[in-house]
Amino acid sequence: MTTAQTAKTQYVTAANGTKFAYRRIGTSTAIPLVTHIHYRANMDFWDPLFINSLAANRPVIIFDQSGVGRSTGEIPNTFQGWADDLIAFVKALGLEQIDLLGFSMGGCAVQMVALTAPELVRKLIIAGSAASMPTAETVTGIVWPRDQADVKYIIDLNDAVTPEEVKHTIEYTFFPEDKIGRDAAEASWNRVLERNVEGEPKNLKLVDKDTGAKVQLATFLEDWIVPNPRNSFDRLGELKMPVLVMNGDHDELVPTSQSWELAVKIENAQLIIYPHAGHGFIYQYAELVGQNVSRFLDGKDYQAIWPQL
Structure with a gap:
């Protein structure tokens, strides 16, 4: 099986003019699972154990959105733009249907993909993410007012530049601040460093904080947390x-209560919360999360079996 450590980067040019960089992992002919990564990251930041578990x-x-990593173009300044970007990429690959996973800001994007092109998405996974801001002044059935992230974590993730700062910020913002968290962060980072493909040096630089990252952060602050009925909530x-x-x-980074919002507001949703874990739960529990995603993708819609329970 092609693995995250060994898969070669491929390229496809979409109708929007972007030359997308991507990798295909696994050998199955099942419906492909497309993944969208988090703020400032390119696809080299995916934990190989997590990706390989999904690809079993x-x-x-996995791919780089416009203006990120090895892809050309510019980063869109709305999550609808991110969604249009992903849809263009999938169409360029000639795929008629996909399963779709989005992590963190990638989770904001995949919600808009599923709303824009529901016929394209068979099943949807939203990890460590949140819906957009509601337009109503008060909302029933969810935690309201919303829990807010501590700005110090966002600042740390936003400001990292050097390799040492990048490693530190992922440990500090994604994992618990104790020995369990530090050990999990170190193990995950060491797995990221395992990728070794001839002619493809690892790109472990986060998107430039004064250009692309500025656009990404503004997208979240100005598009997602400003009420807009066209967005997801x-x-x-x-x-x-x-x-x-x-x-x-x-x-x-994205308060856990906002995952509860998604679970209660989406009719056909299931929710899994992982213990003693933060934003980086998908790396801390890489194999378990991969197994749970696989069971979800391979299993029946729980509503279809509800009368039998």
Whole structure:
């Protein structure tokens, strides 16, 4: 099986003019699982153990969005733009249907993909993410007012530049601040360093904080947390495909209660919370999360079996 450590980077040019860099992992002919990574990251930052666990039973496609990593173009300044970007990429690959996973800001993007092109997305996984800001002044059925992330974690993730700062910020913002968290962060980072493909040096530089990252952060602050009925929260009821929502029990970047929002507002959603974990739960529990995602993708829609329970 092609692995995250050995898969060669491929390129495809989409109708929007972007030359997308991507990798295909796994050998299965099942419906592909496409993944969208977090703020400032390119696909080299995916933990190989997590990706390989996902790819055990299906093809997994990782990619760099426009203006990130090895892809050309510019980073869109709305999550609808991120979604249009991903849809253009999938169409360029000639795929008629996919499963879709988004992590953190990638989770914001995949919600808009599923709302924009629901026929494209068979099943949706939203990891460590949140819906957009509701337009109503008060909302029932969720934690309100919303829990807010501590700005110190966002600042740390935003400011990292040097390799040492990048490693530190991922440990500090993604993992618990104790020995369990430090050990999990170190193990995950060492796995990231395992990638070794001839002619493809690892790119472990986060998106430049004064250019692309500035656009990404403004997208979140100005597009996602400013009420807009065209964004996801007011439209979550439109999502009819099965949805899996996941998070750690103490996410410092995207408060865990906002995963609960998604679970209650999406009709056909399931929620998994991982113990003693933060934003980086997908790396701390890489194999377990991969197994849970696989069970979700391979299993029946829980609503279809509800009468039998």
